[in-house]
Amino acid sequence: MGFKCGIVGLPNVGKSTLFNALTQTAAAQAANYPFCTIEPNVGEVAVPDPRLSELAAIAGSKEIIPTRLTFVDIAGLVRGASKGEGLGNQFLAHIREVDAIAYVLRCFEDDDITHVEGRIDPLSDAETVETELMVADLESLEKRVGALEKRARSNDKEAKEQLDLVNRVLPLLRDGKPARLAKIAEDERAAFDALNLLTSKPVLYVSNVDEGSAATGNAFSARVDESAKAEGAVSVAISARIESEIAVLPEDERKEYLEALGLEQPGLDRLINAGYQLLGLVTYFTVGPKETRAWTIERGTRAPQAAGVIHSDFEKGFIRAETIAYADYVTLKGETGAKEAGKMRLEGKDYVVADGDVLHFRFAN
Ligand SMILES: Nc1nc2c(ncn2[C@@H]2O[C@H](COP(=O)(O)OP(=O)(O)O)[C@@H](O)[C@H]2O)c(=O)[nH]1
Ligand SMILES: [Mg+2]
Numbered sequence: 001m002g003f004k005c006g007i008v009g010l011p012n013v014g015k016s017t018l019f020n021a022l023t024q025t026a027a028a029q030a031a032n033y034p035f036c037t038i039e040p041n042v043g044e045v046a047v048p049d050p051r052l053s054e055l056a057a058i059a060g061s062k063e064i065i066p067t068r069l070t071f072v073d074i075a076g077l078v079r080g081a082s083k084g085e086g087l088g089n090q091f092l093a094h095i096r097e098v099d100a101i102a103y104v105l106r107c108f109e110d111d112d113i114t115h116v117e118g119r120i121d122p123l124s125d126a127e128t129v130e131t132e133l134m135v136a137d138l139e140s141l142e143k144r145v146g147a148l149e150k151r152a153r154s155n156d157k158e159a160k161e162q163l164d165l166v167n168r169v170l171p172l173l174r175d176g177k178p179a180r181l182a183k184i185a186e187d188e189r190a191a192f193d194a195l196n197l198l199t200s201k202p203v204l205y206v207s208n209v210d211e212g213s214a215a216t217g218n219a220f221s222a223r224v225d226e227s228a229k230a231e232g233a234v235s236v237a238i239s240a241r242i243e244s245e246i247a248v249l250p251e252d253e254r255k256e257y258l259e260a261l262g263l264e265q266p267g268l269d270r271l272i273n274a275g276y277q278l279l280g281l282v283t284y285f286t287v288g289p290k291e292t293r294a295w296t297i298e299r300g301t302r303a304p305q306a307a308g309v310i311h312s313d314f315e316k317g318f319i320r321a322e323t324i325a326y327a328d329y330v331t332l333k334g335e336t337g338a339k340e341a342g343k344m345r346l347e348g349k350d351y352v353v354a355d356g357d358v359l360h361f362r363f364a365n
Contacts, residue, residue: 003296004042004070005275006098007206010116010125011076013106014208014240018271019043019073021240024247025268041073047276047283048269049294051326051356055285056292058334067283067294069276072098077129078116092136096196100278101203102271103129107220107237108210122207122224130178133198138173140197141166161191169197178203181231202278204228205235206271214239215262234274238267282355285326286310287335303351307361317363321347326356 007015023043046066056064074094095101105122106115117125145166151159165188169179178199184192192200205228207221217225217237228235246266249257258266280299284306285292297306308315324335328343335358338344353359 003100003279003281004072004098005100005102005279006072006074006095007104008074008095008101009076009104009129010106011078012113012115013076013104013125014108015076015104016073017240017244018104018206018208018238019071021243021247022071022268022272024244025266042070043073044068044070045268045272047272047294047296048265049283051283051285052292052294054330055287055326055358058330059287059292060289061287061292062289063291065291065293067296069272069279069281069296071102071275074098076116077132079128079132083135092133092198095133095198095201099201100275101201102206102275103203104206104208104240105220105224107207107213107218107224108239110210120220122220123227126205126224126227130199131176134173134176134178137179137197137199138170141170141173141195145170158191161188162195165192165195169195169200173199202280203233204274204278205233207235207237208240209237211239211242213237214242214267234278236267236271236274238271243268282353284353284355284357284359286360287329287358297353299355301353302349303347303353303359303361304349306353306359307363310361313365314361314363317365318349319362319364321351321353322360322362323347323351324358325354326358329358 007019009015019041022045025045045068047069049066052064052066055061072094075091077091103126105125106120107122109120117128145163148159148163148166152163169182172179172182179197180200180202205224207217207224209218209221213221221237225235225237242261243266246254246257247268258264281296282299283294283296285294295306295309297309303321304315304318307318307321323345324338324343328338329335332338332341332343335344
Protein backbone atom coordinates (compact mmCIF):
# COMPACT_ATOMS: atom_id res chain seq x y z
CA MET A 1 0.00 0.00 0.00
CA GLY A 2 2.13 2.88 1.22
CA PHE A 3 0.54 6.25 1.88
CA LYS A 4 2.79 9.02 0.67
CA CYS A 5 3.39 12.44 2.06
CA GLY A 6 5.32 14.81 -0.21
CA ILE A 7 7.78 17.34 1.23
CA VAL A 8 7.26 20.46 -0.85
CA GLY A 9 8.63 24.01 -0.77
CA LEU A 10 10.97 26.61 -2.24
CA PRO A 11 14.67 25.74 -2.58
CA ASN A 12 16.87 26.15 0.51
CA VAL A 13 14.12 25.95 3.09
CA GLY A 14 15.37 22.74 4.71
CA LYS A 15 13.39 20.05 2.88
CA SER A 16 16.29 17.68 2.37
CA THR A 17 17.61 18.30 5.87
CA LEU A 18 14.21 17.26 7.15
CA PHE A 19 13.95 14.27 4.82
CA ASN A 20 17.41 13.06 5.81
CA ALA A 21 16.51 13.37 9.47
CA LEU A 22 13.44 11.25 8.82
CA THR A 23 15.35 8.53 7.00
CA GLN A 24 18.23 8.58 9.48
CA THR A 25 15.73 8.00 12.24
CA ALA A 26 14.35 5.13 10.20
CA ALA A 27 17.85 3.78 9.60
CA ALA A 28 18.55 3.92 13.33
CA GLN A 29 15.37 1.95 13.92
CA ALA A 30 16.32 -0.55 11.25
CA ALA A 31 18.12 -2.68 13.80
CA ASN A 32 14.72 -3.35 15.33
CA TYR A 33 12.28 -3.01 12.50
CA PRO A 34 12.28 -4.06 8.89
CA PHE A 35 13.00 -0.93 6.96
CA CYS A 36 13.59 0.06 3.41
CA THR A 37 14.61 3.09 1.42
CA ILE A 38 12.79 2.81 -1.85
CA GLU A 39 14.62 5.49 -3.82
CA PRO A 40 17.10 8.15 -2.75
CA ASN A 41 14.29 10.63 -2.28
CA VAL A 42 11.66 8.20 -1.01
CA GLY A 43 11.82 6.83 2.51
CA GLU A 44 9.58 4.86 4.83
CA VAL A 45 9.47 5.79 8.48
CA ALA A 46 7.90 4.08 11.46
CA VAL A 47 4.83 5.81 12.85
CA PRO A 48 5.54 6.37 16.56
CA ASP A 49 2.67 5.07 18.68
CA PRO A 50 2.98 4.73 22.47
CA ARG A 51 0.09 2.25 22.47
CA LEU A 52 2.35 -0.37 20.90
CA SER A 53 4.60 -0.74 23.92
CA GLU A 54 1.60 -0.76 26.28
CA LEU A 55 0.02 -3.63 24.38
CA ALA A 56 3.28 -5.53 24.00
CA ALA A 57 3.97 -5.28 27.75
CA ILE A 58 0.56 -6.76 28.59
CA ALA A 59 0.80 -9.58 26.06
CA GLY A 60 4.50 -10.22 26.66
CA SER A 61 5.19 -9.86 22.94
CA LYS A 62 8.74 -10.53 21.83
CA GLU A 63 8.66 -7.93 19.10
CA ILE A 64 7.02 -4.62 18.31
CA ILE A 65 6.32 -3.75 14.69
CA PRO A 66 5.06 -0.24 14.04
CA THR A 67 3.22 0.72 10.91
CA ARG A 68 4.92 2.99 8.41
CA LEU A 69 4.42 6.09 6.37
CA THR A 70 6.25 7.11 3.20
CA PHE A 71 7.84 10.53 2.75
CA VAL A 72 9.00 11.87 -0.59
CA ASP A 73 11.58 14.68 -0.83
CA ILE A 74 10.37 16.64 -3.84
CA ALA A 75 12.85 18.96 -5.58
CA GLY A 76 12.47 22.65 -4.77
CA LEU A 77 9.95 24.64 -6.72
CA VAL A 78 10.55 28.10 -8.11
CA ARG A 79 8.21 30.79 -9.33
CA GLY A 80 7.02 29.84 -12.82
CA ALA A 81 7.15 26.07 -12.27
CA SER A 82 3.67 25.72 -13.75
CA LYS A 83 5.13 27.22 -16.92
CA GLY A 84 7.98 24.74 -16.91
CA GLU A 85 10.55 26.91 -15.09
CA GLY A 86 13.20 25.10 -13.07
CA LEU A 87 12.23 21.48 -12.77
CA GLY A 88 8.68 22.59 -13.52
CA ASN A 89 6.78 19.71 -15.03
CA GLN A 90 8.78 17.04 -13.31
CA PHE A 91 8.10 18.73 -10.01
CA LEU A 92 4.37 18.79 -10.64
CA ALA A 93 4.37 15.14 -11.72
CA HIS A 94 6.00 14.18 -8.42
CA ILE A 95 3.40 16.06 -6.44
CA ARG A 96 0.63 14.38 -8.37
CA GLU A 97 1.80 11.03 -7.05
CA VAL A 98 1.60 11.83 -3.34
CA ASP A 99 -1.49 11.57 -1.16
CA ALA A 100 -0.79 14.62 0.99
CA ILE A 101 1.54 17.60 0.99
CA ALA A 102 3.77 18.90 3.77
CA TYR A 103 4.73 22.47 2.88
CA VAL A 104 8.12 23.23 4.40
CA LEU A 105 8.42 26.93 5.13
CA ARG A 106 11.63 28.69 5.99
CA CYS A 107 11.26 30.31 9.39
CA PHE A 108 14.95 30.61 10.21
CA GLU A 109 17.29 33.50 9.48
CA ASP A 110 20.76 32.71 8.23
CA ASP A 111 22.64 35.14 6.02
CA ASP A 112 24.85 32.33 4.77
CA ILE A 113 21.95 30.50 3.19
CA THR A 114 20.39 32.25 0.25
CA HIS A 115 16.67 32.68 0.19
CA VAL A 116 15.45 32.52 -3.41
CA GLU A 117 13.22 35.52 -2.86
CA GLY A 118 15.76 37.39 -0.75
CA ARG A 119 13.70 37.66 2.44
CA ILE A 120 12.22 35.47 5.17
CA ASP A 121 8.46 35.43 4.78
CA PRO A 122 6.91 31.97 5.23
CA LEU A 123 3.35 32.96 4.36
CA SER A 124 4.40 34.59 1.15
CA ASP A 125 6.53 31.52 0.35
CA ALA A 126 3.54 29.25 0.91
CA GLU A 127 1.55 31.45 -1.43
CA THR A 128 4.27 31.35 -4.11
CA VAL A 129 4.33 27.56 -4.08
CA GLU A 130 0.60 27.13 -3.92
CA THR A 131 0.05 29.63 -6.73
CA GLU A 132 2.09 27.44 -9.06
CA LEU A 133 -0.04 24.44 -8.13
CA MET A 134 -3.26 26.40 -8.59
CA VAL A 135 -2.16 27.64 -12.02
CA ALA A 136 -1.38 24.07 -13.05
CA ASP A 137 -4.81 22.89 -11.83
CA LEU A 138 -6.57 25.77 -13.52
CA GLU A 139 -4.93 25.03 -16.85
CA SER A 140 -5.60 21.32 -16.61
CA LEU A 141 -9.30 21.85 -15.85
CA GLU A 142 -9.75 24.48 -18.52
CA LYS A 143 -8.27 22.06 -21.01
CA ARG A 144 -10.72 19.36 -20.01
CA VAL A 145 -13.91 21.32 -19.63
CA GLY A 146 -14.81 21.49 -23.34
CA ALA A 147 -14.70 17.73 -23.82
CA LEU A 148 -16.63 17.20 -20.60
CA GLU A 149 -19.38 19.56 -21.73
CA LYS A 150 -19.69 17.69 -24.96
CA ARG A 151 -20.01 14.33 -23.21
CA ALA A 152 -22.43 15.79 -20.69
CA ARG A 153 -24.69 17.02 -23.50
CA SER A 154 -24.91 13.48 -24.81
CA ASN A 155 -26.17 12.46 -21.37
CA ASP A 156 -23.02 10.74 -20.13
CA LYS A 157 -23.78 10.43 -16.41
CA GLU A 158 -20.17 10.32 -15.28
CA ALA A 159 -19.28 13.35 -17.40
CA LYS A 160 -22.21 15.27 -15.94
CA GLU A 161 -21.07 14.52 -12.45
CA GLN A 162 -17.51 15.57 -13.23
CA LEU A 163 -18.58 18.69 -15.02
CA ASP A 164 -20.63 19.73 -12.02
CA LEU A 165 -17.54 19.38 -9.83
CA VAL A 166 -15.31 21.17 -12.30
CA ASN A 167 -17.75 24.06 -12.45
CA ARG A 168 -17.54 24.38 -8.68
CA VAL A 169 -13.75 24.15 -8.54
CA LEU A 170 -12.95 26.52 -11.43
CA PRO A 171 -14.32 29.67 -9.77
CA LEU A 172 -12.28 28.88 -6.67
CA LEU A 173 -9.06 28.49 -8.63
CA ARG A 174 -9.77 31.63 -10.66
CA ASP A 175 -10.23 33.40 -7.34
CA GLY A 176 -6.79 32.22 -6.19
CA LYS A 177 -8.07 29.53 -3.85
CA PRO A 178 -7.01 25.86 -3.74
CA ALA A 179 -9.43 23.13 -4.85
CA ARG A 180 -9.38 21.56 -1.38
CA LEU A 181 -11.62 24.41 -0.17
CA ALA A 182 -14.47 23.18 -2.40
CA LYS A 183 -17.41 21.74 -0.47
CA ILE A 184 -17.51 18.11 -1.52
CA ALA A 185 -20.21 15.72 -0.35
CA GLU A 186 -19.19 12.26 0.81
CA ASP A 187 -20.71 10.57 -2.26
CA GLU A 188 -18.88 12.97 -4.60
CA ARG A 189 -15.48 12.28 -3.07
CA ALA A 190 -14.44 9.54 -5.50
CA ALA A 191 -15.26 11.65 -8.57
CA PHE A 192 -13.50 14.63 -7.02
CA ASP A 193 -10.36 12.56 -6.36
CA ALA A 194 -10.53 11.29 -9.95
CA LEU A 195 -9.98 14.85 -11.16
CA ASN A 196 -6.47 14.28 -9.83
CA LEU A 197 -5.81 17.90 -8.89
CA LEU A 198 -2.72 19.13 -7.11
CA THR A 199 -4.48 21.55 -4.80
CA SER A 200 -7.17 19.11 -3.70
CA LYS A 201 -4.67 17.13 -1.65
CA PRO A 202 -4.71 17.69 2.09
CA VAL A 203 -1.87 19.89 3.34
CA LEU A 204 0.05 20.53 6.49
CA TYR A 205 2.47 23.35 7.15
CA VAL A 206 5.92 22.67 8.56
CA SER A 207 7.69 25.72 9.94
CA ASN A 208 11.42 25.12 9.90
CA VAL A 209 12.61 27.32 12.76
CA ASP A 210 16.09 28.22 13.99
CA GLU A 211 17.82 25.87 16.41
CA GLY A 212 17.08 28.08 19.42
CA SER A 213 13.34 27.96 18.77
CA ALA A 214 12.98 24.19 18.41
CA ALA A 215 10.80 23.86 21.52
CA THR A 216 8.83 27.07 21.32
CA GLY A 217 8.60 28.08 17.68
CA ASN A 218 9.28 31.72 16.79
CA ALA A 219 7.48 34.81 15.50
CA PHE A 220 7.53 33.49 11.92
CA SER A 221 6.07 30.11 12.84
CA ALA A 222 3.41 31.83 14.98
CA ARG A 223 2.19 33.55 11.84
CA VAL A 224 2.11 30.23 10.01
CA ASP A 225 0.12 28.67 12.87
CA GLU A 226 -2.40 31.48 12.77
CA SER A 227 -2.87 31.24 9.02
CA ALA A 228 -3.12 27.43 9.08
CA LYS A 229 -5.73 27.62 11.82
CA ALA A 230 -7.83 30.05 9.79
CA GLU A 231 -7.79 27.50 6.96
CA GLY A 232 -8.53 24.58 9.27
CA ALA A 233 -5.13 23.08 8.47
CA VAL A 234 -2.51 21.61 10.77
CA SER A 235 0.89 23.23 11.35
CA VAL A 236 3.99 21.89 13.04
CA ALA A 237 7.06 23.91 14.07
CA ILE A 238 10.33 22.03 14.10
CA SER A 239 14.01 22.73 13.60
CA ALA A 240 15.20 20.52 10.78
CA ARG A 241 18.79 21.02 11.83
CA ILE A 242 18.13 19.94 15.41
CA GLU A 243 16.10 16.99 14.14
CA SER A 244 18.99 15.84 12.00
CA GLU A 245 21.20 15.94 15.11
CA ILE A 246 18.68 14.03 17.23
CA ALA A 247 18.23 11.43 14.50
CA VAL A 248 21.82 10.22 14.69
CA LEU A 249 22.07 10.11 18.49
CA PRO A 250 22.13 6.74 20.22
CA GLU A 251 18.79 5.97 21.93
CA ASP A 252 20.13 6.52 25.47
CA GLU A 253 21.55 9.97 24.71
CA ARG A 254 18.49 11.08 22.84
CA LYS A 255 16.28 11.57 25.88
CA GLU A 256 18.86 13.69 27.64
CA TYR A 257 19.38 15.87 24.57
CA LEU A 258 15.64 16.34 24.11
CA GLU A 259 15.32 17.40 27.75
CA ALA A 260 18.17 19.87 27.41
CA LEU A 261 16.31 21.40 24.48
CA GLY A 262 13.02 21.47 26.37
CA LEU A 263 11.41 18.98 23.99
CA GLU A 264 9.14 16.17 25.11
CA GLN A 265 9.54 14.20 21.91
CA PRO A 266 11.41 14.66 18.65
CA GLY A 267 9.67 17.12 16.33
CA LEU A 268 9.73 14.38 13.71
CA ASP A 269 7.33 12.31 15.80
CA ARG A 270 4.89 15.20 15.76
CA LEU A 271 5.37 15.60 12.04
CA ILE A 272 4.87 11.91 11.27
CA ASN A 273 1.75 11.75 13.40
CA ALA A 274 0.36 14.90 11.82
CA GLY A 275 0.99 13.41 8.37
CA TYR A 276 -0.75 10.20 9.38
CA GLN A 277 -3.84 12.04 10.59
CA LEU A 278 -3.84 14.29 7.58
CA LEU A 279 -4.12 11.25 5.35
CA GLY A 280 -7.20 10.12 7.27
CA LEU A 281 -5.46 6.98 8.43
CA VAL A 282 -6.23 4.95 11.51
CA THR A 283 -4.39 2.10 13.19
CA TYR A 284 -5.53 -1.27 14.40
CA PHE A 285 -3.40 -3.80 16.25
CA THR A 286 -2.70 -7.50 16.24
CA VAL A 287 -1.31 -8.69 19.53
CA GLY A 288 0.26 -11.99 20.51
CA PRO A 289 3.26 -13.56 22.22
CA LYS A 290 5.33 -13.31 19.06
CA GLU A 291 4.64 -9.71 18.19
CA THR A 292 2.49 -6.66 18.69
CA ARG A 293 1.94 -5.04 15.38
CA ALA A 294 0.27 -1.90 14.07
CA TRP A 295 -1.60 -1.88 10.76
CA THR A 296 -2.77 1.07 8.73
CA ILE A 297 -6.20 1.45 7.19
CA GLU A 298 -8.15 4.39 5.87
CA ARG A 299 -10.82 5.70 8.19
CA GLY A 300 -14.11 3.96 7.41
CA THR A 301 -12.57 0.63 6.35
CA ARG A 302 -14.68 -2.45 7.11
CA ALA A 303 -13.34 -5.53 8.86
CA PRO A 304 -12.75 -7.79 5.81
CA GLN A 305 -10.80 -5.09 3.96
CA ALA A 306 -8.86 -4.32 7.13
CA ALA A 307 -7.99 -8.02 7.31
CA GLY A 308 -6.91 -7.85 3.68
CA VAL A 309 -4.10 -5.47 4.66
CA ILE A 310 -2.46 -8.40 6.45
CA HIS A 311 -3.17 -10.98 3.76
CA SER A 312 -5.58 -11.27 0.86
CA ASP A 313 -6.65 -14.73 2.14
CA PHE A 314 -7.88 -13.09 5.34
CA GLU A 315 -10.18 -10.91 3.28
CA LYS A 316 -11.39 -13.63 0.92
CA GLY A 317 -12.16 -16.13 3.67
CA PHE A 318 -13.23 -13.59 6.28
CA ILE A 319 -15.61 -14.99 8.90
CA ARG A 320 -15.44 -12.55 11.79
CA ALA A 321 -13.16 -10.26 13.74
CA GLU A 322 -12.72 -10.78 17.45
CA THR A 323 -12.52 -7.18 18.56
CA ILE A 324 -11.32 -5.53 21.74
CA ALA A 325 -11.11 -1.75 22.02
CA TYR A 326 -7.65 -0.50 22.99
CA ALA A 327 -8.86 1.06 26.25
CA ASP A 328 -10.59 -2.19 27.28
CA TYR A 329 -7.53 -4.24 26.43
CA VAL A 330 -5.38 -2.06 28.66
CA THR A 331 -7.78 -1.66 31.60
CA LEU A 332 -8.67 -5.35 31.66
CA LYS A 333 -5.05 -6.35 31.21
CA GLY A 334 -5.32 -8.32 28.01
CA GLU A 335 -7.46 -10.72 26.06
CA THR A 336 -8.49 -13.05 28.88
CA GLY A 337 -9.58 -10.18 31.11
CA ALA A 338 -11.45 -8.51 28.28
CA LYS A 339 -13.21 -11.76 27.38
CA GLU A 340 -14.27 -12.39 30.97
CA ALA A 341 -15.64 -8.88 31.25
CA GLY A 342 -17.63 -9.39 28.05
CA LYS A 343 -15.57 -6.79 26.24
CA MET A 344 -14.55 -8.98 23.35
CA ARG A 345 -16.99 -8.43 20.52
CA LEU A 346 -17.52 -10.71 17.53
CA GLU A 347 -17.80 -8.36 14.58
CA GLY A 348 -18.96 -9.28 11.09
CA LYS A 349 -18.24 -8.09 7.58
CA ASP A 350 -20.03 -4.75 7.94
CA TYR A 351 -18.09 -3.67 11.00
CA VAL A 352 -16.16 -0.42 10.51
CA VAL A 353 -12.84 -0.84 12.28
CA ALA A 354 -12.13 1.83 14.90
CA ASP A 355 -8.75 3.37 15.66
CA GLY A 356 -7.00 1.33 18.33
CA ASP A 357 -9.02 -1.87 17.89
CA VAL A 358 -7.14 -5.01 18.85
CA LEU A 359 -8.26 -7.55 16.27
CA HIS A 360 -8.05 -11.25 15.77
CA PHE A 361 -9.41 -12.42 12.43
CA ARG A 362 -11.19 -15.73 11.93
CA PHE A 363 -11.16 -16.87 8.36
CA ALA A 364 -11.75 -19.99 6.25
CA ASN A 365 -9.18 -21.11 3.72
N1 LIG B 1 20.60 27.77 10.27
C1 LIG B 1 19.81 26.79 9.79
N2 LIG B 1 20.10 26.27 8.60
C2 LIG B 1 19.30 25.29 8.11
C3 LIG B 1 18.18 24.81 8.84
N3 LIG B 1 17.58 23.86 8.08
C4 LIG B 1 18.31 23.75 6.94
N4 LIG B 1 19.34 24.61 6.97
C5 LIG B 1 20.38 24.79 5.96
O1 LIG B 1 19.83 25.35 4.78
C6 LIG B 1 20.49 24.83 3.62
C7 LIG B 1 19.49 24.26 2.66
O2 LIG B 1 18.89 23.12 3.28
P1 LIG B 1 18.29 21.92 2.43
O3 LIG B 1 17.71 20.96 3.40
O4 LIG B 1 19.27 21.41 1.45
O5 LIG B 1 17.12 22.72 1.68
P2 LIG B 1 16.18 22.24 0.48
O6 LIG B 1 16.67 22.94 -0.72
O7 LIG B 1 14.83 22.77 0.87
O8 LIG B 1 16.20 20.77 0.36
C8 LIG B 1 21.49 23.79 4.12
O9 LIG B 1 22.76 24.41 4.18
C9 LIG B 1 20.98 23.48 5.52
O10 LIG B 1 22.03 23.09 6.39
C10 LIG B 1 17.92 25.37 10.11
O11 LIG B 1 16.94 24.98 10.82
N5 LIG B 1 18.75 26.36 10.53
MG1 LIG C 1 16.68 19.55 -1.33
